[in-house]
Amino acid sequence: MCEQREPMAIESVQIADDFWRHWREVNREKTIEYQYQQLQESGTLENFRRASAGEKGGHNGMWFQDSDAYKWIEAASYVLANHHDPELDRRVDNVIDLIAAAQSADGYLNTYFALEEPEKRWTNLNMLHELYCAGHLIEAAVAHYRATGTETLLDVAIDFADHIDRIFGDEVEGVPGHQEIELALMKLAEVTDEPRYRDLARYFVDLRGHDDRLAWEFENIEQIAGYDPEDSDDGIAGQAAGVFLEDGSYNGSYAQAHAPLREQEAVEGHSVRAMYYFAGATDIAAETGDDDLLQHLDLLWRNMTEKRMYVTGGIGSQHAGERFTTDYDLPNETAYAETCAAIGSIFWNQRLFEETGEAKYADLIERQLYNAMLVGMSLDGTEFFYDNVLESDGDHDREGWFECACCPPNIARLLASLEQYLYAVDDDGLYVNQYVSGTARPTIDGTTATLTQTADFPWEGTVEIDVEAMEATDFAIRLRVPEWCTEVTVSVNGNPIAVDAEAGYVTIERIWDDDRITAEFEMDVQVLEAHPNVEADIGRVALQRGPLVYCLEGVDNERPLYQYAIDPETDFEVTHHEELLDGVVTLEGTATVPSKDDWDGELYRSADETDETTAPITAVPYYAWNNRGPNPMRVWIRER
Amino acid sequence: MCEQREPMAIESVQIADDFWRHWREVNREKTIEYQYQQLQESGTLENFRRASAGEKGGHNGMWFQDSDAYKWIEAASYVLANHHDPELDRRVDNVIDLIAAAQSADGYLNTYFALEEPEKRWTNLNMLHELYCAGHLIEAAVAHYRATGTETLLDVAIDFADHIDRIFGDEVEGVPGHQEIELALMKLAEVTDEPRYRDLARYFVDLRGHDDRLAWEFENIEQIAGYDPEDSDDGIAGQAAGVFLEDGSYNGSYAQAHAPLREQEAVEGHSVRAMYYFAGATDIAAETGDDDLLQHLDLLWRNMTEKRMYVTGGIGSQHAGERFTTDYDLPNETAYAETCAAIGSIFWNQRLFEETGEAKYADLIERQLYNAMLVGMSLDGTEFFYDNVLESDGDHDREGWFECACCPPNIARLLASLEQYLYAVDDDGLYVNQYVSGTARPTIDGTTATLTQTADFPWEGTVEIDVEAMEATDFAIRLRVPEWCTEVTVSVNGNPIAVDAEAGYVTIERIWDDDRITAEFEMDVQVLEAHPNVEADIGRVALQRGPLVYCLEGVDNERPLYQYAIDPETDFEVTHHEELLDGVVTLEGTATVPSKDDWDGELYRSADETDETTAPITAVPYYAWNNRGPNPMRVWIRER
Secondary structure (H helix, E strand, C coil), X not given: CCCCCEECCHHHEEECCHHHHHHHHHHHHHHHHHHHHHHHHCCHHHHHHHHXXXXXXXXXXXXXXXXXXXXXXXHHHHHHHHCCCHHHHHHHHHHHHHHHXXXXXXXXXXXXXXXXXXXXXXXXXXXXXXXXXXXXXXXXXXXXXXXXXXXXXXXXXXXXXXHHHXXXXXXXXXXXXXXXXXXXXXXXXXXXXXXXXXXXXXXXXXXXXXXXXXXXXXXXXXXXXXXXCCCCCCHHHHHXXXXXXXXXXXXXXXXXCCCXXXXXCCCCCEXXXXXXXXXXXXXXXXXXXXXXHHHHHHXXXXXXXXXXXXXXXCECCECCCCECCCXXXXXXXXXXXXXXXXXXXXXHHHHHHHHHCXXXXXXXXXXXXHHHHHXXXXXXXXXXXXXXXXXXXXXXXXXXXXXXXCHHHHHHHHHHXXXXXXXXXXXXXXXXXXXXXXXXXXXXXXXXXXXXXXXXXXXXXXXXXXXXXXXXXXXXXXXXXXCCCCCEEEEECCEEEXXXXXXXXXXXXXXXXXXXXXXXXXXXXEEEEECCCCHHHCCEEEEXXXXXXXXXXXXXXXXXXXXXXXXXXXXXXXXXXXXXXXXXXXXXXXXXXXXXXXXXXXXXXXXXXXXXXXXXXXXXXXXXXXCCCCCCEECCEEEC | CCCXXXXXXXXXXXXXXXXXXXXXXXXXXXXXXXXXHHHHHCCHHHHHHHHHCCCCCCCCCCCCCHHHHHHHHHHHHHHHHHCCCHHHHHHHHHHHHHHHHHCCCCCCCCHHHHHCCHHHCCCCCCCCCHHHHHHHHHHHHHHHHHHXXXXXXXXXXXXXXXXXXXXXXXXXXXXCCCCCHHHHHHHHHHHHCCHHHHHHHHHHHHHCCCCCHHHHXXXXXXXXXXXXCCCCCCHHHHHHHHHHEECCEECCHHHCCCCCHHXXXXXXXXXXXXXXXXXXXXHHHHHHCCHHHHHHHHHHHHHHHHHCECCCCCECCECCCCECCCCCCCCXXXXXXXXXXXXXXXXXXXXXXXXXXXXXHHHHHHHHHHHHHHHHECCCCCCECCCCCCEECCCCCCECCCCCCCHHHHHHHHHHCHHHHCEEEECXXXXXXXXXCEEECXXXXXXXXEEEEEEECCCEEEEEEEEEEEEEEEEEEEEECCCCCCCEEEEECCEEECCCHHHCEEEEEEEEEEEEEEEEEXXXXXXXXXXXXXXXXXXXXXXXXXXXXXXXXXXXXXXXXXXXXECXXXXXXXXXXXCHHHCEEXXXXXXXXXXXXXXXXXXXXXXXXXXXXXXXXEEEEHHHCCCCCCCCXXXXXXXX
């Protein structure tokens, strides 16, 4: 890979962080276990068993159900990279055996097609997700190989990738309806050092928006896989077609195929597809040194972050089509903000950072990690939000599982690979992107250093990093100054360092030997407003402290939440509660509420009679809401 | 009838009013003509023809389509009461002939049953609306008889009413799923002086909430009319059952049958049903001198007006079930506020006024006439709102007709009978309830007087009434002081009268001969707020001047409407525009809007950077919106 900055391997980073330990333990001990049970109960594993036995019909679950197993293996492999767990190791091997047995002699692998429509491979690229599942297989295989050194699944992935490479661009011309294989092939190319996979990834990235294959499939739906004339909805193909078509015609935007990438001026369509696509495209830009493409991707990034993103980092505001809509269309009560889309954005931003070294991408990763992603899972790791509203009257509640179970395993694989997002290395030094306690052992300019970071994010802004170099070496350590931080002080061995916070990073270049960096990132309570074109947020403010967006929950506040109005000048008391919500910092302040005393059976009256009073409010971190039962919640509070 | 106050017959009042002339001319010349064409095009008249010819099957339109014809006759008859129109007269007679020919020998009349399920009469009281259609037949017959003196339709109605009287309480025990026949039977009793019809009305009013017939029908849906096992929705009965059932079980509230009337503590269920029911029940209370019932009806009225009514007078806030929901649940963008429900409320309030003489009921009639009712029809009389939102992003538009075409003929019959709502007479005098130019010839204490009213409502608050008595007579004239009026002056022949505005009426008792009353009702612009429990209106204000609620329309205002914020102290310029919207008074003022100058690609930023600027706003009467194409609208504007 030609990226300028390399993330660190999972094994080189040990996380020992009070905040994240909880989430990662829950993920290892409950979520991944729970998800394995779901693979069994939903028939996902049975699909592989039956396909390998040559059975026909009776495929269980969604037509892309295979990907659940692949994402589970990927998450479990990340765990295995840093944790000795023979039982999990054995369980993963057993699932790999099932998968390998289901692979056809020619390398093809997909249980839906094996069981239901073996003769219709590669006829429905739009909707039947063969390439999407292949991508997750490849990602799982790479993760498993990197974690264990075992090539069992990697061989399966290589055989399938080779099969795809033989078919596409030759027998079949077209791109997947759901991107994923692009970024996966780039990973495969890296571990195998095989440029064919890069070329294949590039083929998929470059062809999108240039061909009419996807449109052709809609026009010839009777000929493609998934079509069932006996089903009143015309089967999977007919149902799926519904989300692609707008007013009955196909314009491609749902799958970012409405125009060539370089001609797209805004982030459009299904938000997860968009993120995976842009991540793959960023890999291609990095690989080929294509600065124009990279700049165009940044243009799309700016459209997303400046016009189409919730304050939580959630993206894709509309339920119908799980998609981006129009600039500033960010409704709160009906926010879709799919958990997977935020995770996809983290993948994309990590690649943008690696290629550019710009702090803004790591800033967004931080925002999405602590807010848009984390809210997707309950504190106990067994219930999930697929869509993440920013306001609820109390009827929004996490669920145990979903028929389309993409989000829970996505959270699992992100949490299990959090190590990758904390540091990065380039030729002349080290980036510290996320403040998470633990140790890292980067190799810089041939020297291995040990960094021991002690932080109490997201609650306190003090960070200590002990740097111990194997031998004294001159290199740079770059500390990200979070976008929310207005005041930062940094010292090395007690000696203050000049800080230019605007630069995104505080760069400390020196001969490192055995030194201590101390940084203080001021965590003020910030009262935020949205751009005036955001109708949903007009006349409202949101609270943020450090990386955390806050919300009001009904259970903490006496009045209906809509009655509270906040003065932006309010002083909030910042209090750590050890017992509350597994330990959180709350914001407590005084808000204005309408007086009810002088309403005497009126429903409407002259506004000059308004009488206000004050009432205490308590805000909790947004990620932690809905862990005390369903109850009203709101992020955007009326401004006084 | 035992009511304390009697409305005046249509023929005794001549309206010559600049404002209402437009609406009533449009109604006569376009709406009623247009609706007649719809009766033909929709197959409504064809249903009668085919039923009288003994044909079977092929009923056109909704199963209660007959009522469209009846409501059209009723409206046309009101027109004929004051307008010589031989062509309309002949057309009405022809429709009456069709109807009469379709009546069975035993008096029964319903084309759906005649054509589709003749053997299933009176088996589905809940959903098939035989009694509802009968009620509209009776109302049409009474109106036609009163207008023309002709008994052709009255005879049909009497025969059907007698048939119903024979069946109900004897062969069948039960109440209609949609009230209407109750108030109709009370009118029939009045014109025929036949107490059996009053008893039958009372039977229907009293039985509701006491019997389990409606629940029985749901449990035995296979046995009742409208059930079609071959239809995937189980036919009309199955479809209709959906709106009655909540979570699969029947509690009766949709049709106000969840409890006996005297045990109902709030207005519940389908709002049109509720209004027709309470109107009929008020008639019964008046007839029987039942003060307890009357007081209970006022309790329900207070629940409605104090907790469940839009500022426009619209009621029934929820689309699903076209119903009342819970206290203070008054969403603006999804407001249902069915036009028919406001009209039903006017019917009910007229009866409450007649029985009590309280101005508050006439106040509500005024509010609903000028706002909730009038908004239901376009200025040209050919397009209609069924549901009336108080806020739109521009996608709400009047339509030419509806499959369920209840609202347009309801507007038509109300506009054509507006005369009835202006004045009322009791033993010692006259009530002037609505300020509408024209003449009235009441007979009071044996003497006929001629009142000539000159007003310019709803634009100006000056009213002149010339009173000319046949012979000088001592009686009272009571002028309603509108609830929105904070300052009123009244004089007779130039001599000021002491006014107690709180009393609801200014009562002038004297010997009237040839005198002039001059009243001045101050029409200030009122900036209203809603009770703090109305979530939809919190932090917002509405504008009202005189009886008119105002709104912002996108076409008049440069910024998106949500960006405007109004200070309640704002001085509005009140300007009459002769050409705009067929002549309206606009309110023009200065609002605060967020500045966009200093937003530099940010989506969220610290709220203390907020920079505001001012912008002009123009508000137009709510009834007149959406007459310049679909465009954004909002009644509740952010408060600064």
